[in-house]
Amino acid sequence: MELLRIATAGSVDDGKSTLIGRLLFDSKAIQDDVLSAAESVSRRQSNEYLNLALLTDGLRAEREQGITIDVAYRYFNTAKRKFILADTPGHVQYTRNMVTGASTADVALVIIDARNGVVEQSRRHAVIAALLGIRHIVVCINKMDLIGFDQQRFDAIKDELEGFFNRLDVECAHYVPISALHGDNVVELSDTMPWYTDGPLLQHLEDLEIMGTPLDDSFRLPVQYVIRPLTGEYHDYRGYAGSIRSGSVKVGQQVGILPAGKTSRVTAIESPDGEVDEAEWPAAVTIRIEDDFDISRGDLICAADGVPRVTQEFDATVCWMSERTELRQGAMLRIKHTTRTARAMITGLHSRIDVSTLSVDPGCQSLALNEIGRVTVKTSAPIVYDDYTVNRVTGSFILVDEGTNETVAAGMIGNPRFGDFE
Amino acid sequence: MSAEPASASSIGASHSAELRALESESIHIIREVTAEFDRPGLLFSGGKDSIVMLHLAVKAVKPAKLPFPVVHIDTGHNFPEAIEYRDRVVEELGIDLVVGSVQEALDSGRIPPSTDPGGSRNRLQTPVLLDVIREQKFGAVFGGARRDEERARAKERVYSFRDEFGQWDPKNQRPEVWNLYNGFINSGQHIRVFPLSNWTELDVWRYIATQKIEIPSIYLAHEREVFERDGLYMAVSPALQPEPHEKVEVMSVRFRTVGDMTSTAAVPSTADTVEAVMAEIESTRTSERGQSRADDRASEAAMEDRKREGYF
Numbered sequence: 001m002e003l004l005r006i007a008t009a010g011s012v013d014d015g016k017s018t019l020i021g022r023l024l025f026d027s028k029a030i031q032d033d034v035l036s037a038a039e040s041v042s043r044r045q046s047n048e049y050l051n052l053a054l055l056t057d058g059l060r061a062e063r064e065q066g067i068t069i070d071v072a073y074r075y076f077n078t079a080k081r082k083f084i085l086a087d088t089p090g091h092v093q094y095t096r097n098m099v100t101g102a103s104t105a106d107v108a109l110v111i112i113d114a115r116n117g118v119v120e121q122s123r124r125h126a127v128i129a130a131l132l133g134i135r136h137i138v139v140c141i142n143k144m145d146l147i148g149f150d151q152q153r154f155d156a157i158k159d160e161l162e163g164f165f166n167r168l169d170v171e172c173a174h175y176v177p178i179s180a181l182h183g184d185n186v187v188e189l190s191d192t193m194p195w196y197t198d199g200p201l202l203q204h205l206e207d208l209e210i211m212g213t214p215l216d217d218s219f220r221l222p223v224q225y226v227i228r229p230l231t232g233e234y235h236d237y238r239g240y241a242g243s244i245r246s247g248s249v250k251v252g253q254q255v256g257i258l259p260a261g262k263t264s265r266v267t268a269i270e271s272p273d274g275e276v277d278e279a280e281w282p283a284a285v286t287i288r289i290e291d292d293f294d295i296s297r298g299d300l301i302c303a304a305d306g307v308p309r310v311t312q313e314f315d316a317t318v319c320w321m322s323e324r325t326e327l328r329q330g331a332m333l334r335i336k337h338t339t340r341t342a343r344a345m346i347t348g349l350h351s352r353i354d355v356s357t358l359s360v361d362p363g364c365q366s367l368a369l370n371e372i373g374r375v376t377v378k379t380s381a382p383i384v385y386d387d388y389t390v391n392r393v394t395g396s397f398i399l400v401d402e403g404t405n406e407t408v409a410a411g412m413i414g415n416p417r418f419g420d421f422e
Numbered sequence: 423m424s425a426e427p428a429s430a431s432s433i434g435a436s437h438s439a440e441l442r443a444l445e446s447e448s449i450h451i452i453r454e455v456t457a458e459f460d461r462p463g464l465l466f467s468g469g470k471d472s473i474v475m476l477h478l479a480v481k482a483v484k485p486a487k488l489p490f491p492v493v494h495i496d497t498g499h500n501f502p503e504a505i506e507y508r509d510r511v512v513e514e515l516g517i518d519l520v521v522g523s524v525q526e527a528l529d530s531g532r533i534p535p536s537t538d539p540g541g542s543r544n545r546l547q548t549p550v551l552l553d554v555i556r557e558q559k560f561g562a563v564f565g566g567a568r569r570d571e572e573r574a575r576a577k578e579r580v581y582s583f584r585d586e587f588g589q590w591d592p593k594n595q596r597p598e599v600w601n602l603y604n605g606f607i608n609s610g611q612h613i614r615v616f617p618l619s620n621w622t623e624l625d626v627w628r629y630i631a632t633q634k635i636e637i638p639s640i641y642l643a644h645e646r647e648v649f650e651r652d653g654l655y656m657a658v659s660p661a662l663q664p665e666p667h668e669k670v671e672v673m674s675v676r677f678r679t680v681g682d683m684t685s686t687a688a689v690p691s692t693a694d695t696v697e698a699v700m701a702e703i704e705s706t707r708t709s710e711r712g713q714s715r716a717d718d719r720a721s722e723a724a725m726e727d728r729k730r731e732g733y734f
């Protein structure tokens with residue numbers, strides 16, 4: 001069965017958690033004891049109705065404050081598909097947790113409160129989704145019950161969003177008017193909005209044709225570590241363990257080894273279920289090659305043609321995620337890219353993007369929490385990469401503070417362009 | 423509408439692709455830890471999740487031997503079948519076993535006796551676990567928890583940072599983007615790693631079935647003396663005796679999870695094969711923990727509170 005990873009996006013209180021609760025509830029994915037626990041909390045909070053957000057807002061603080069703080073992952077399936085739902089927080093303070101949930105998603109489910117329309121945080125999340133290269137966007141215009149199921153209001157919000165997505169160079173597949181609270185147009189079409197006939201949300205999620213990630217089908221295998229059993233039986237065994245991040249590999253195939261720039265031939269592929277002749281994304285494998293090269297963690301085995309680039313300095317777009325510090329030119333950090341860890345220096349901070357207007361501030365001196373900017377990074381060891389727009393695995397990295405060990409940035413190599421941002 | 427839960431037959435062979443994807447993701451995580459940490463440990467209770475996790479760890483490093491020990495926190499109230507299974511697997515694989523004993527910690531006065539209902543030693547495992555992590559200088563500890571088990575677990579990262587006190591701070595977790603895991607720690611801190619984060623209970627069973635992994639006999643239906651307490655069937659054992667008013671009966675039961683005998687309830691069942699167990703789980707309307715864990719009923723946020731203190 002196909003697996004679809006969905007992340008919610010949108011501003012605080014727009015109804016993301018309620019919608020996920022509704023999807024789970026109406027597709028009978030909530031077990032009785034879990035439901036009755038939510039009902040009893042809902043009663044204690046004197047809600048007039050069952051607060052469906054309680055099905056995903058699992059932390060004490062979330063229940064007390066009525067907001068989502070960190071991503072919740074939920075799993076459910078229909079006859080057609082298996083879904084992993086990442087319900088992310090809308091509050092601006094927790095944007096990095098939204099980035100966490102969205103970074104692995106195939107689909108961004110953008111939720112807008114029909115009363116407020118598109119607000120800054122909706123735009124910020126849309127920009128992040130676009131930057132992360134999420135290629136499917138589905139918009140739910142929610143709380144239609146509170147605006148009398150008004151089609152004109154729906155159309156106006158849809159128009160505004162369409163303009164924004166155009167500038168982001170992303171395409172939105174569907175706009176669905178819903179009431180997450182009451183379930184209108186979520187799993188079943190509702191007769192409250194006879195003007196809407198395009199099918200309920202779940203049907204769209206089931207039918208979306210997933211464009212495979214990663215985008216590139218050229219073989220990439222970052223070496224995680226070298227397996228050397230050093231036993232009598234496996235005396236000369238030397239296997240390179242790693243996950244195929246894109247493409248496929250065959251026994252006998254010519255492969256490149258970077259950054260060394262050597263080539264060799266694959267002599268054996270070990271899959272989780274034993275030896276195979278061929279393996280493809282996303283298998284975790286162990287590969288053996290003909291030559292006795294010095295290969296270790298951080299190196300990359302790839303197709304001999306269409307090799308990635310090797311560099312110690314590159315341009316990237318970063319989303320800054322630290323509350324404690326700001327990013328400035330000259331900053332010294334640690335970088336983690338595929339299986340390589342190195343030191344990184346920010347040699348250039350070029351611009352910051354205004355997520356509301358998509359305009360660019362080239363004179364910026366620093367990036368603060370949740371800000372997105374364009375930088376140049378210099379590394380202490382060679383990085384083997386593809387542009388993020390081509391390969392989400394070999395094009396992504398994180399930056400880690402050397403003092404506090406916190407993850408301070410998510411980065412994408414290359415120059416995704418949209419709006420005035422290029 | 424197509425919103426009906428998928429039936430076993432409609433899933434059929436086609437689920438193998440998604441199981442393979444889950445398997446590869448878990449192996450990837452285990453390899454990251456094996457490569458980056460000097461000394462990880464793998465929590466192994468003889469329960470189905472830790473059995474699958476160990477199976478994956480063996481695959482991750484094969485044909486080499488598992489380069490780290492497995493760790494069991496022994497409450498002294500374990501199912502004998504689980505202990506027997508543990509010892510056999512450890513011997514077969516030729517790997518090291520580290521046992522943290524709750525009984526010894528009680529006897530030596532290191533921890534005070536349980537004040538929980540029924541004398542459950544569930545909570546007492548936390549200080550013993552943290553002692554073992556300190557003594558063994560583990561920088562990373564693999565746990566078999568899954569996000570679909572419980573709402574606090576649904577919030578947890580794959581690499582979950584623990585401070586010097588073993589505490590989890592759910593309001594301040596490290597961002598975890600793509601598959602780039604941040605395992606940087608200072609001495610005294612550690613990372614709990616959950617390779618099965620994205621597996622559901624049924625995924626675990628399907629994997630056990632397709633890989634033909636042996637499991638302790640208590641997971642399959644068998645006759646046992648039980649008594650009813652708070653709507654759950656508890657097994658009679660040296661650790662847990664019925665009150666005079668609680669009637670003991672012999673029933674056909676199986677266990678859906680395996681933990682401390684004082685807090686793990688039995689499920690009435692005649693499912694005596696893995697396939698039959700899967701069919702029952704697919705049709706039940708009660709969650710794994712709701713059906714079998716007395717400890718989670720203590721309060722609304724029982725799991726979150728335990729996890730904050732350093733629980734599994």
Ligand SMILES: Nc1nc2c(ncn2[C@@H]2O[C@H](COP(=O)(O)OP(=O)(O)OP(=O)(O)O)[C@@H](O)[C@H]2O)c(=O)[nH]1
Pocket residue numbers: 010011012013014015016017018019051053066067068069088089090091142143144145146178179180181182
């Ligand atoms: N009337 C009405 N209320 C709704 C609807 N959807 C959500 N709500 C209410 O809006 C409030 C916020 O909903 P949540 O689902 O918690 O919002 P959220 O987007 O998850 O918020 P954060 O996670 O904090 O960003 C709750 O009180 C919901 O009951 C709707 O369709 N109609």
Ligand SMILES: [Mg+2]
Pocket residue numbers: 016017018053067068087088089090
């Ligand atoms: Mg929410």
